[in-house]
Amino acid sequence: MQVACESLTFTRGEFTLSCTGIFGPGLHLVTGRVGSGKTTLALLLADLLHPSSGRVCLEGVERVTLSFQNPEYHVTGATVRAEAASYGADPDAVADAVGLSGRLDDDPFALSRGELKRLHLASLLSMSYDLLVLDEPFSSLDCVQKHRLCRALEERGGGITVIFTHERQILPAVDHLWEVEGGTVRDLGAVPGAIPHWRHAPPYLKQALARGLAPHNITLKDIIEAEAACKTHD
Amino acid sequence: MIEISGLRHQVLSVPSLALEEGDTAVIGPNGSGKSTLLSLLAGLSLPAEGKIMVDGRPPRQVEVGWVSEFPDQSLLFTRVYDEIASPSRFAHLPCAEVTRRVEEAAALVGIEYLLPRTFRELSGGERGLVALATALSSGPELLVLDEFDSHLDAETAGTVAKALETSPCRYCVRCTQEMETAAGADTVLYLAHGAVKHAGTPDQIFPTLKETCFYPNSWRMREHAGRL
Structure with a gap:
């Protein structure tokens, strides 16, 4: 693939x-x-x-699917329930997973932007x-x-x-x-291998590289692990 | 000083709050009332109960600049130049003054090259920069930024931070999910369930959030490095 x-x-x-x-x-x-x-x-x-x-x-x-940066571009349902269902998702399971169980009958546009983004992503990722x-x-x-x-x-x-x-x-x-x-x-x-060549690396990663660390991946947890490993070998 | 008393509006309830001049960062979980508070401060909505005073005046009597996360929803014109010119033109300023303000605001944000373009050609981040230039063009006393930084890369965010420092507006209130940005503010408000749970300087607020992911990464890294 x-x-x-x-x-x-x-x-x-x-x-x-x-x-x-x-x-x-x-x-x-x-x-x-x-x-x-x-x-x-x-x-x-x-x-x-x-x-x-x-x-x-x-x-x-x-x-194939695409998630737009503006979650409101995806909205087709008149309620949170209908919106989740429009992705083929189970509305109760989605709402439960992202803490919107009490909002199933609300208009998706009554949600805050962050809540709408959550609903969109959880619906999308359930498929x-x-x-x-x-x-x-x-x-x-x-x-x-x-x-x-x-x-x-x-x-x-x-x-x-x-x-x-x-x-x-x-x-x-x-x-x-x-x-x-x-x-x-x-x-x-x-x-x-790609990490040292990444110009847009987040600040915590750049600082770690500058200190000579070689993290296995890009998350903060990887940096902390790399730091601990480097300490053990000293 | 911005003074809030007996405020109730939708999910939001703020019995009493005073904000000094400078940068205020509003942080908190999704749905905690951040945008609601910002729209009231900007005078876009009027509180159901209570009042907000900016140096003794309600927000609608104050020159306010407002930028949302998705400027697509608030922009009026097709051309970037016309959008940035709109506050000055609506105020019936002379043509020469309109031009001066557009050029000054575009230069401040570093987007002179976008002036002849149309919105359709712009990326999400660029639209945010145009909205910021539009807000700054009227020389606002109060600038309200609603998570407008979430579509900006680090370098552009740095340019914006400099533009905001040099702009003469006395109050800047912004909500953000970038805790490093919030850690650089003069005042931090932490909202949850429609209430201001903590208000103070970053050094006062973030220690109370140490067990949460709202604690800035750089602070965590610093302490971690200190322990090893």
């Missing part, structure tokens, strides 16, 4: 995004500055934009996909929900997950790192 970007380009006005590379099974993290082309790549992967040249070639990938593309999944979530989402993503069995995010504090353990810079998508490679 893989998603291969073959000499992919997309041009809008003066901006061009280009990408060549393969997204295999596992968790991919894509970072880059504001306006660098992350959302454009997300839309191309999910076949919601047509490339100007080249192509996105799916192999063994049938079920299975071969390719799951998430654009800014951590935005609006509080830290409790960010940790919850990290666990859900880490535990997702099989499939290709591509996360586009600016999150700098709470990240899942990932398999592969990518960066987008000025419209060019760079494949940094598999973790942990």
Whole structure:
């Protein structure tokens, strides 16, 4: 199973995004500055934009979905119950899992933004996909929900997950790192080898690298473990 | 000083609260009432009960700049230039003054290059920057930012922090899920279930949140490094 970007380009006005590379099974993290082309790549992967040249070639990938950065773009139901059901999810189970059991009959737009994002992500993640593309999944979530989402993503069995995010504090353990810079998508490679080359690494990770640590992955827990291991060997 | 007394509105209940001049960060779980508090401070909604006074005036008599997390929902114009010009044009300022304010605000936020563009061409983060420039263009006394940083990368967030430092507005109240940002504020409010559970300086507030994930990573790392 893989998603291969073959000499992919997309041009809008003066901006061009280009990408060549393969997204295999596992968790991919894509970072880059504001306006660098992350959302454009997300839309191309999910076949919601047509490339100007080249192509996105799916192999063994049938079920594809995309989570937009704005959760309200997904809303189609008039109640929280109908909204969760619209994904094919069990509304009671979803609401229970994200602490919205008392809100099942409310209008989704009566929820706070963070609550709506939670509802959206829990509904989406209750189904299975071969390719799951998430654009800014951590935005609006509080830290409790960010940790919850990290666990859900880490535990997702099989499939290709591509996360586009600016999150700098709470990240899942990932398999592969990518960066987008000025419209060019760079494949940094598999973790942990890719970690030292990651220019958008969160501050806690950069500090750890500067102290000479070699964490196995990118989470704060990995840093603390690397620190303890390094101490033991002294 | 911003003074709140006997406030009740939707989930929110704030019997009494005073905020000094400077940066205030509002933190707390989703659904705790952060956005509700911010919309009342900005004068977008009027409280069901109680009152809010900014230097002795209700928010609607104060020059307020407001930015939401999803500026798509509040922007009015197609072109970036027109959006940033809108507060000045609505105030019937002379053309030369409108131009001056647009250019000054765009330069402050570092988005001069976006002025001729249209919103459709902008990313989520860029839209946030345009909304911030629009809010700053009227020289607000009170700037209210509703989690607008959640779509910004670290470098852009740094540019924004500098722009906010140099802007002359006396009060900046922002809600954020970035605890490192909150740790840099003058005052932190921790909301839960519609109430202000803790209010004070970062050094006063974060120790009470040490057992939660609201404690800043950098503080945790510092202490961890200290222990080893």
